Amino acid sequence: MWRIRRPQCPGILRYAHVVQSQQGHPIVYHPDFKISPLKLGHRFPMPKDHLVYVRLKELGYANATFTPRCPDSETLSLVHSRSYVDSFIAGTISAEKMRRIGLPWSEELLKRTLIGVGSAVLAARLALQYGVAAMCNGGTHHAHADHGSGWCIFNDLAVAARAAQRDAGVKKVLFVDLDVHQGDGTAAIFWNDPSVFTLSVHCDAQSFPAPLHKSSEDVALPAGTSDREYMQVLEEVVPRVLEQFQPELVLYNAGVDVHKDDALGKMSLTDEGILRRDKFVFSACANACVPVACAIGGGYQEDHTRIVERHVLLHRAAREALPALSQVALFRKAQRNSTN
Incomplete structure (x- = not known):
């Protein structure tokens, strides 16, 4: 039976609790998450991002809220082609590419998209500082280097990974993608990159994305997979990948479209x-001594209240894990200082 234990980092000290752990886990939110450029009733539940934060405030979980900034074109171009970045920002992107994304271009969509990527970049930075950070948005894993797809325009966690490598000297990043759909864009972007490992655990009965792209490791589970069956797989795969790859940062896509009542998922x-x-x-991650930043991922249901409650589960888990993961961050910082 798994449990959180004191992180098994070589020579780890018994660090005192950081002040941050008393306030709660770092949450990334921006007021622009209130912007919803889509027509009411659209299947993409964009309003849920703001509603997640509202619910976190109601629960008293939002005492350590951080506000992201929009990334510049250079940061976006760490992952995406400059022509794609420039055309979307300028609004000159082709109608064909917007149809592939599945959303109509607008100034509001541009603003929402950019701050969403900035949220991921900040979450990765906060995870390195505090051990864990959770977004109120994100998980746009269907965006490829030169095009968007499946309501995903720029690949937020992919940009966050490259920004962490550029700005924080992170050498190895592990993606743990547990959305019900395969993270095809992430897999394609980092294919044959030894500094990034992409793990995707998804449902093999999904018709989207098609075709799939080979991740570093893909685990396709059948429709109707239960709690017990799902956990049996995770308990084997995740610790093994952490041990073998030894990342310095984990980026976690915590999609709740694996829920039995999800409108698009087919798992149970x-x-x-x-x-x-x-x-x-x-x-x-705590046991492997690796900080983790997380996006809420997919979740689809007409009643947004139900989706929000499922996404809040991620924040509840992050809040409980903060004491252990804060030790990870402090150890990693001491380790970096000793090598400088």
């Missing part, structure tokens, strides 16, 4: 199963 996890999943990912 319950609320309890999703919470157990999220707690396990954090415990595995």
